Amino acid sequence: MLRDVLFTPFADMIAAPDFLLQVLWEGLVSGILYALIALGFVLIFRSSRIFNFAQGIMVVFAALTLVGFHAMGVPAWISVALTLAVMLALSVTIERVVLRPLVGQPDIILFMATIGITLFLIGFGEIIFGGENKVMITEQLGIPTGSFVLEPWGGLLILEQKDVTAVIVAALLVAALLAFLNYTRMGRAIRALGDDSQAALSVGISLQTIWVLVWFIAGIIALVTGIAWGARAGVSFALEVIAYKALPVLMLGGLESISGAIIGGLMIGMLEKLFEVYWGQPLMGGGTEAWFAFVLALVVLLFRPQGLFGEKIIERV
Amino acid sequence: MLDDPKARETLLEVNNIEVIYNHVILVLKGVSLNVPKGGITALLGGNGAGKTTTLKAISNLLHNERGEVTKGSVKYRGDAVQDLNPAALVKRGVVQVMEGRHCFGHLTVEENLLTGAYTRRDGSAAIARDLELVYEYFPRLRERRKSQAGYTSGGEQQMCAIGRALMSKPEMILLDEPSMGLAPQLVEEIFGIVKKLNEEEGVSFLLAEQNTNAALRFSHYGYILENGRVVMDGPADDLRENPDVKEFYLGVSEEGRKSFRDVRSYRRRKRWLS
Numbered sequence: 001m002l003r004d005v006l007f008t009p010f011a012d013m014i015a016a017p018d019f020l021l022q023v024l025w026e027g028l029v030s031g032i033l034y035a036l037i038a039l040g041f042v043l044i045f046r047s048s049r050i051f052n053f054a055q056g057i058m059v060v061f062a063a064l065t066l067v068g069f070h071a072m073g074v075p076a077w078i079s080v081a082l083t084l085a086v087m088l089a090l091s092v093t094i095e096r097v098v099l100r101p102l103v104g105q106p107d108i109i110l111f112m113a114t115i116g117i118t119l120f121l122i123g124f125g126e127i128i129f130g131g132e133n134k135v136m137i138t139e140q141l142g143i144p145t146g147s148f149v150l151e152p153w154g155g156l157l158i159l160e161q162k163d164v165t166a167v168i169v170a171a172l173l174v175a176a177l178l179a180f181l182n183y184t185r186m187g188r189a190i191r192a193l194g195d196d197s198q199a200a201l202s203v204g205i206s207l208q209t210i211w212v213l214v215w216f217i218a219g220i221i222a223l224v225t226g227i228a229w230g231a232r233a234g235v236s237f238a239l240e241v242i243a244y245k246a247l248p249v250l251m252l253g254g255l256e257s258i259s260g261a262i263i264g265g266l267m268i269g270m271l272e273k274l275f276e277v278y279w280g281q282p283l284m285g286g287g288t289e290a291w292f293a294f295v296l297a298l299v300v301l302l303f304r305p306q307g308l309f310g311e312k313i314i315e316r317v
Numbered sequence: 318m319l320d321d322p323k324a325r326e327t328l329l330e331v332n333n334i335e336v337i338y339n340h341v342i343l344v345l346k347g348v349s350l351n352v353p354k355g356g357i358t359a360l361l362g363g364n365g366a367g368k369t370t371t372l373k374a375i376s377n378l379l380h381n382e383r384g385e386v387t388k389g390s391v392k393y394r395g396d397a398v399q400d401l402n403p404a405a406l407v408k409r410g411v412v413q414v415m416e417g418r419h420c421f422g423h424l425t426v427e428e429n430l431l432t433g434a435y436t437r438r439d440g441s442a443a444i445a446r447d448l449e450l451v452y453e454y455f456p457r458l459r460e461r462r463k464s465q466a467g468y469t470s471g472g473e474q475q476m477c478a479i480g481r482a483l484m485s486k487p488e489m490i491l492l493d494e495p496s497m498g499l500a501p502q503l504v505e506e507i508f509g510i511v512k513k514l515n516e517e518e519g520v521s522f523l524l525a526e527q528n529t530n531a532a533l534r535f536s537h538y539g540y541i542l543e544n545g546r547v548v549m550d551g552p553a554d555d556l557r558e559n560p561d562v563k564e565f566y567l568g569v570s571e572e573g574r575k576s577f578r579d580v581r582s583y584r585r586r587k588r589w590l591s
Contacts (some may be wrong), residue, residue: 104381185435192421192432199419201378203481204407204436 009278018155023277024270029163029232030242031269032170036225037246038253038261039174040218045255046194047214048099048207050110054117056243058219061121062087063226063235064129067137076140080223087219088212095211103207122237131237136230138162143231166228173224174262177217181258190214194256248297254307264308268293325353328489328521329375329411334389334399336367336374336545338382344370346545347389352489357515357522359532359553361566362542368525369416371542372491375523376413377403407436410488416497416525418474420481422467426458429466429477433484444484451480454510472503479507483514489521496528504528508535529566533557541566 013020037055044052065086069079098113138145144161151157181187193200193210201207229239245268253264272292280288300308329352336345345367352358360368373379374386377399391399398406406412412433421429430451434444452459455476461469466477475495482490492511496504512535514520526532533539539556541549549562556562563569 104383185431188424188428188432189435191424191428195421195423196419198378198381199415199421199478200432201381201403202376202407202413202415202419203433204404204412204485205432206402206404 004283005279008282012278016155018152018157021152021157023273025157025159025163027270027273028266029166029269030273031266032167033225033229033242033265034245034249034269035262035265036170036173036221036228037243038249038265039177039258040221040225041246041250042253042256042258042261043190043214043221044218047190047210048110048193049107049197050099050114051107051255052218053111053114054121055218055222056240056246057118057121057125058087058090058222059226059229059243060235060237060239061090061125062219062223063136063230063239064125064134066223066227067134067230067235068129070137070140071134076137076142079137080141083223084220087223088216091212091215091219094215095208099211100208122240125237133234133236133238134230136227136235138227138231141227143227162228162231166231169224170228173221177221178258186210186213245293248293250307251297252300252308257307260307268296271296325356327351328354328394329523330390330392330395331371331375332390332392334371334374334391335387336370336379336384337387338379338384340385344384344545345374348542348545348547349389350540350547350550352521352523353538354488354521355515355519356538357511357524357536359536359539360523360525360542361527361529361532361539363527366542367545368527368542369493370545372413372493372523372525374399376406376411376491377401378413378415404436407485407487410486411491412482412485412487412489413491414478414482414493414495416493418471418478420466420469420474420477423465425463426466426469426473426477427462430458430480430484433481434486436485447484447486451483454483454514455480471498472500472507475499475503475507476510479511483518483520487520489523491523491525493525494527495524496526496531504531508532511535529562 037059040055040058041052044050044055062083066079066083069082070076074082094117098117099110102110102113143165146161148159148161148164149156150159181191189200189205190210190213192203193205193207197207226235226239229242233239249261249264249268252268253260253262272289275292276286276289280286280292331348331350333347333349334345335343335347337343348367348371350358350360350371360371362368370379370384373382373384375391379385386399390397393406393409393411398409401409421432424432427448430448431444434447437444452462457473458476458480461473466474469477479490479492479495495507495511499507508531511522511524515522522536524532524536533553533556536553539550539553540547541556541562549556549559551559557567
């Protein structure tokens with residue numbers, strides 16, 4: 001037994017390094033998507049101290065809207081633009097109807113409000129789009145669907161081109177976001193608001209503008225995630241479960257750290273795949289991916305309550 | 318002269334305002350004051366007298382703390398401003414430096430200063446010029462410009478907060494308790510810079526302070542608040558010579574220095590509020 005846990009998996013990894021790479025690649029791809037969702041959470045949390053439970057459902061909603069527009073005969077790229085407009089309208093509405101009236105209320109009330117938004121979006125989405133599974137318009141968006149076949153060490157490694165595209169787009173999105181946050185006036189304002197909302201108000205930063213902006217950015221991220229995940233698994237409200245995967249990512253990475261969200265996402269994606277393939281399937285008959293991330297996050301929380309990369313609490317003594 | 322508010326153009330006129338927090342807690346019970354253009358006006362008083370609330374009522378930062386101006390008016394250059402949001406007020410040239418500094422801890426000092434220019438639309442060249450100006454007034458900030466503000470000293474944070482306010486090109490700064498928690502030497506340094514900014518850049522200040530002694534030395538006119546009311550006002554020099562102010566706020570009386578314990582509080586109520 002001990003041998004199966006401590007020795008065999010590693011022997012397998014060394015024996016078939018190409019398969020190990022394949023597993024890691026699969027993990028990386030899902031990890032990137034977890035990271036993107038977590039990034040949406042982090043942005044909203046930093047700028048408004050709201051734990052936005054609705055981030056996951058925004059992914060589904062964005063993907064469904066995109067597919068819905070296309071089904072109405074709108075060309076693919078115009079559908080993307082229209083979906084972005086819908087996400088912007090959604091951000092403005094949420095700010096007006098939910099956030100603005102609740103300014104200054106305890107955090108838990110705002111959290112409950114985001115649960116309300118989640119449930120509303122599920123119900124509203126099902127009325128408009130129906131509950132059945134839909135196919136993401138991968139080809140129409142010009143995303144390549146073939147695959148690269150590599151042969152490292154005489155083995156076999158298959159990289160699906162849409163996954164490669166997802167990884168590249170995600171990386172570009174993150175880079176653009178970081179540049180925006182660090183080098184632009186609006187980006188600085190978002191970070192300032194995260195540090196001290198009263199002071200941000202006092203220098204003339206408008207909470208309302210920033211909130212709409214941040215929710216809209218979260219909406220863009222949601223759309224990208226929705227396209228990438230939808231291309232792998234189809235679009236339906238079942239996508240929501242991947243949104244919950246962002247929770248352990250946040251526990252691991254910390255609620256406030258952008259790099260934490262990215263690294264946490266990648267780690268969880270890869271570790272859960274590795275665990276599933278080398279430990280879960282042989283020892284427990286599989287199905288570990290559903291819970292492994294949460295257990296990992298709990299273990300991390302025991303030792304580092306602020307998460308692995310939680311924003312350093314600056315305290316002067 | 319500056320110590321006579323009537324002789325100067327009035328920038329800010331606060332008229333009999335009443336502030337209630339959470340719909341029940343009455344904090345200001347009718348405060349009126351005038352701030353002349355180009356002056357430093359001090360707002361003095363002990364803990365809980367209502368200094369901070371007065372400043373926040375002017376800058377409209379009360380709303381997020383569930384406070385509300387229920388009576389009276391605030392006029393800036395003759396226009397009623399109590400319904401504007403803080404951002405609109407900053408654009409008009411009134412900016413508040415809050416008590417306790419409130420720098421953005423994870424932003425660098427320079428980024429902090431740049432956020433101060435958030436409302437400006439006059440281009441990056443003008444902003445860069447003003448950044449340089451702020452560094453000239455606060456050379457220490459230039460040394461620390463790449464440090465995260467959270468890791469700088471209390472004095473540096475206070476300078477950073479004032480510098481940040483300056484970056485909005487204000488006509489008037491509402492400065493709340495700049496001396497809080499600072500060594501006397503630093504307090505002098507900061508007040509000195511405030512005075513210089515006032516004289517050289519023409520920025521008007523409304524200064525809320527507990528440190529009555531320092532505040533009266535650097536300001537032109539003073540208001541004394543107690544329990545949400547203005548109980549006394551006058552030119553700073555007169556206030557410094559006033560026996561009551563001396564006794565209650567400066568700790569000196571005709572019989573010489575006195576322990577605060579010996580001052581019976583009902584006496585001042587009798588004398589001032591009758």
